[in-house]
Amino acid sequence: MSSVLLRPTADAARALAHRVIGDLGNRWLHTAAVAARAAQLAAVVPAEDREILVASAWLHDIGYGELARVTGFHPLDGARLLDHHGWPARISRLVANHSGACFVAAVHGLEAEMAAYPDEASATSDALTYADQTVGSRGEPLGIDARIADMLHRHGPGSPNAAVAHLRTPHIRAIADRVRTRLGAAL
Template sequence: MAERAHELKAAVREEDQDTLVAAAWLHDIGYAPEIGHTQFHPLDGARYLRDNGWPEVIVNLVAHHSGARFEAAERGLASELAEFPFEDSPLLDALVAADLTTGPAGQRFTYDERMDEILSRYSPDDPVHKTWTKARPVIGEAVARTQVRLGEV
């Protein structure tokens, strides 16, 4: 996924490229059991990074990566996620695109392949499944904007 972020660097301003790569390395840190207090990894990861003095821009990107606001709503954690301001930016779009065009083993996926892969792993009543059913078109736009910025489409 960090490798994919390198490929997508041109979709953000030059001064933001290091931030994109750093956020790509850190985005799933909230899965670490020692810091996974709420079991909602974008929130746990962002709190951990904030408490350890990481720059606000990286903390906020981790908090909001890959449709976290949709899953927070599904899990009743929207007010907790609101500790971290949401900024709809090319940087967040590129982070999302890097995450959602990479498979769980680092393989290259299209956005639709990745969505189908996620939905196939969770039962329809799981919050993750419900989240992605709602978030898919919205997050798809973030991926598409990144592709336009790269001149891929």
């Protein structure tokens, strides 16, 4: 697999994602729906970031794929796979930090590894997280609160996600508030 890109494209991102997680059933349905959701959020990111947003959405969960799996922490494993294949650093950073990954990384003891991927904390990173957090695990549309509750149910009360829910949940809600404000302003 070789994909050195000067400029990310959604088509190339979709192709790589399909190669890595296309056989993962619900994970693939979720990914495709997050990419579609990201495309709907074009109005809340700078025009030059729209392709980056959709490409990042296709790639955000590739760390779940067998080809990517090293640490078992999917945002980091996905970012490293992208680095390995020469994708732009910005895409790797967006993938590494989607949906409050930094909080969960701390529970895994992966802060040092994550330091290679600083969070840009931008309208574009907000939109990626918002897209991920408004699509359920089988690709269905879901509200933020239902999505968080479903995630905690699936991962279980003893999971790293549950251990940092008191930090990650308000972080995701704040992102959702910012995106909704931007969507309102874009109307």
